[in-house]
Every structure is written in structure tokens, then in C-alpha cells.
Amino acid sequence: MDERGPPAEAFAGLFRVSQRRVDGDQLRYYGRALVPGDRLERRLWPVFRDRGYEVRLTTDTYTERDPFTGVELSRQRHVLVATPHSTGLDGVPWTNLLFAGLTVVSTLYAGSQWYGVAVDGPLDILAGWPFAVAVLGVLGVHELGHYALSRYHGVDASLPYFIPLPNVIGTMGAVIRMRGRMPDRKTLFDIGVAGPLAGLVVACLVTVVGLFLPPVADPGFPIEFHYPVLIRGLADLVGQPLDYPGRETVNPVVFAGWVGMFVTFLNLIPVGQLDGGHLVRAMLGKRQATIGALVPAALFGLAAYLYYVQDAAFNAVFLWMFWGVFTMGFAYAGPTTPIYDEALDGKRLLLGFVTFALGVLCFTPVPFEFIP
Structure with missing residues (x-):
């Protein structure tokens, strides 16, 4: 037997x-x-x-x-x-390595386009290495924050999966897969908050470094990116410009910081399996369901405000409509439910509110718009 x-x-x-x-x-x-x-x-x-x-x-x-x-x-x-129950690696993570390698190539190519380099041979994409390092650093540290705290608390999680995509960023981000159960709200909070905070610290560092790098010729992309309050505050703090006269623009490394902050805000939307959903579930317990139900309505309301009041570009309206529908699915699926449901301590509650406040500083109603 x-x-x-x-x-x-x-x-x-x-x-x-x-x-x-x-x-x-x-x-x-x-x-x-x-x-x-x-x-x-x-x-x-x-x-x-x-x-x-x-x-x-x-x-x-x-x-x-x-x-x-x-x-x-x-x-x-x-x-x-x-x-x-296991928290170790089961052999060589070939899938993670393959996707990471493809994402390195795609972000190098995107970076070379930001620097205005004509890619006539495979080595030409190496010109985009500052942008690629910055983007992958921000996204990778975010996910490794989740992974490190998962290992610390003994929760089984995969290594990050990077997602390559041939766009102006070169990637759709990175994710980890949580395979183990959450024993309590403290663990859920720690794992959920580690990613946004770690990624945001790197995004701020990347932004400051990029602000001191020389501007580049405008690559001529038919898209204009708008800066959140946090990037503008960092530029004022270090006394560096975000706008240049003529056909020059900030170094693409600054845009990598923009990517990190935009990803941080989206992840902190307080619903379902997003990081914000984990934090609110840990902070408020089962009352999180009320907030989760209101999130799609708030995003639809934002889209309506931009369309009817601000006469904003259609892409911004579509963006928040899309996320409204997306979060409806997250709200229906619900957040992770811990085994033990005791309330959090005061220090974690305070850190949670600070994290959401930082997420608000990463928000801009119209993150980007296409130029006709």
C-alpha cells in the first residue's frame, strides 16, 4: 500500500x-x-x-x-x-530561457528603431542595447520581486516568462505563474506588493539615468506619449528637460521608465488576479469584492469622460473601454483566497496605501495618442 x-x-x-x-x-x-x-x-x-x-x-x-x-x-x-509542495526548479527552465532570448532580440530591435539605426544586418540591433536593458530590467525586477517573496514564504511559483512582441516596446511584458496556494493574507500581501514596488524603484532609476543621457533624433513614430506626474516630478527634481526643440526627443531610456510606470499602474488596478487585486484582498478581506465590482464601472466612466467632455483621441477612449471589459473578467474570476484569513498588521496596511498612492502618480488619462 x-x-x-x-x-x-x-x-x-x-x-x-x-x-x-x-x-x-x-x-x-x-x-x-x-x-x-x-x-x-x-x-x-x-x-x-x-x-x-x-x-x-x-x-x-x-x-x-x-x-x-x-x-x-x-x-x-x-x-x-x-x-x-515544492518551491524549487524542476530541471532547466527551457521555456523561460527561450522566451527571454526572443524578448531580448525583440527589445533590441525596438531600441534600434528608437535610436534611428537602420537594421541591415543582425548585429545592427545591438545599437538598441540601452533601451533593451532598461525595459527588461524594469519588467524583470518587477516579476523577480514576486518570485523572491514567493520563495521566501514557501509558495510555489515559476520563473518569469517574458513575452516578445514586435512593437515600439518589443515586448508585452512578463508574468510569473503562481502554482502554490496562499497560506494567509500576510503572504498574499507580501508577494503582491513586492513586484510593483521593486519594479517602480527600477523605473525611477532608469528614468533619472535616461534624463541625463543625450537626446536623440525623433524616430518619427506616429505616436505621442504623455508623461505621468511621477516622471515630470523626477525631471523637475534633477533639473533635466523632457521636451527638446526641433526634431530631438528625450533619450529612449526615459521611455523605458515610462513603460515601467505604465505597467505599474495597470498592475495596481484593484481587481481580481492583478497585483492591486491581491493587495486589496489582503488589506480588506472579502470586502474586496465590492471594490472589484466598481472597477469596471470606473474605467467605463473614465472612457466616457474622455470621449464626451475632453474630446480625447479615440485610442485613449478605446484603451480604457478595453480595460473595463478586461477587468470585468478579472472581477468575475475573483482574487486569490488565502487559507487563513486573519487581518493584516498596521505596517502592511500603511504600505499598501502608500503603494496605491505611488500607482496614482504613474497614471495619466491619455497615456499615448496616435498622430495622423
Whole structure:
């Protein structure tokens, strides 16, 4: 008999086991929960973690034949699904490395276009290295912030996946995949806040460095980017201009800082699986659902204001309409639910409010507009 995982006797009074099945590394206990699901998971979480597993309560549909009529009937039963707890790497992360390599190439190419370099050979894209390093540094540190705190708290997470895209940035950003469960609100908060704060620090450093670099010839992209309050404040603080006369523009490294701040604001939208959704869930508990429901309405309202009052460019209206629809999906899916739901301490609550305030400084109603 396979003796992995806790024995059925450990669930006495909590879960009545009718069948136990081993499916590869996964253990499945079929039966009936004797207490509410959230209470069951809280009680069994340490029992399974002591054996090296994480547990989740689900339901399973099966069929059985009625002994009197012979008719097959659909039944439901509870299932405790236990998966091995791991925070280490499982071999060489080839997919992560492949996507990172492709993103290096795409951001180098985008950078070379920002610097006005004609790419006649493969090595010509190396001219865009300052922009590529700045963009990948901002995005990479953001995701590594999440990853580092996941490892610190013992939550299983993947390394960052960079997403290459042939646009003026060269990428659609980076993500990590959270595979483990959140044990408590403190862990959820720490992992959620680490990414935006780490990425924003690098975005500010990149912006300041870019402001001291020489301007470049306007690459002639049919798009104009507008600066948020934070970039304008940094420029005033160090006494460097954001606008140049003639056909010159700030060094593209400044634009890499703009990318980091724009990504920070979007990630801090307080809904669902976004970083902001994690923070609000950790800070307010289940009351987060109210805020999550209001977010799409606020974004639709912003789009309407820009269209009817400000007569803004259509792309800005479309941007916030798109994010309104996008966040509706996030709100429906809901945030991550921790096993233990105790309130946060005062220091984390204060840090959460400061983080959202910094996110507001990264906001501009019309981030960019296309030039006809």
C-alpha cells in the first residue's frame, strides 16, 4: 500500500474517506466533508504540509447504477486533492530561457528603431542595447520581486516568462505563474506588493539615468506619449528637460521608465488576479469584492469622460473601454483566497496605501495618442 500523505484516520470528524487514489504524484481522497469547506481546508492544511503536500477541496461527479431500477444516476462527492509542495526548479527552465532570448532580440530591435539605426544586418540591433536593458530590467525586477517573496514564504511559483512582441516596446511584458496556494493574507500581501514596488524603484532609476543621457533624433513614430506626474516630478527634481526643440526627443531610456510606470499602474488596478487585486484582498478581506465590482464601472466612466467632455483621441477612449471589459473578467474570476484569513498588521496596511498612492502618480488619462 502507498503510504504517502496522511492516513484517513487523520481526518476523523472532518472528512469521511470512502476511497483513496494515487495519481502520479497526486493523492486524491474521495468522500464527504463533515464541516464547511473553508474550515476543512484550514484544519487539514498543516496536516498535509507536514507530509510535504498542499491540499485543496473540490467536487467530483460520477455515475452509479441504481440497484433497484438499473438506471445510471449522476452523483457528486467531495475530493481532497493533495499535490506535492515544492518551491524549487524542476530541471532547466527551457521555456523561460527561450522566451527571454526572443524578448531580448525583440527589445533590441525596438531600441534600434528608437535610436534611428537602420537594421541591415543582425548585429545592427545591438545599437538598441540601452533601451533593451532598461525595459527588461524594469519588467524583470518587477516579476523577480514576486518570485523572491514567493520563495521566501514557501509558495510555489515559476520563473518569469517574458513575452516578445514586435512593437515600439518589443515586448508585452512578463508574468510569473503562481502554482502554490496562499497560506494567509500576510503572504498574499507580501508577494503582491513586492513586484510593483521593486519594479517602480527600477523605473525611477532608469528614468533619472535616461534624463541625463543625450537626446536623440525623433524616430518619427506616429505616436505621442504623455508623461505621468511621477516622471515630470523626477525631471523637475534633477533639473533635466523632457521636451527638446526641433526634431530631438528625450533619450529612449526615459521611455523605458515610462513603460515601467505604465505597467505599474495597470498592475495596481484593484481587481481580481492583478497585483492591486491581491493587495486589496489582503488589506480588506472579502470586502474586496465590492471594490472589484466598481472597477469596471470606473474605467467605463473614465472612457466616457474622455470621449464626451475632453474630446480625447479615440485610442485613449478605446484603451480604457478595453480595460473595463478586461477587468470585468478579472472581477468575475475573483482574487486569490488565502487559507487563513486573519487581518493584516498596521505596517502592511500603511504600505499598501502608500503603494496605491505611488500607482496614482504613474497614471495619466491619455497615456499615448496616435498622430495622423
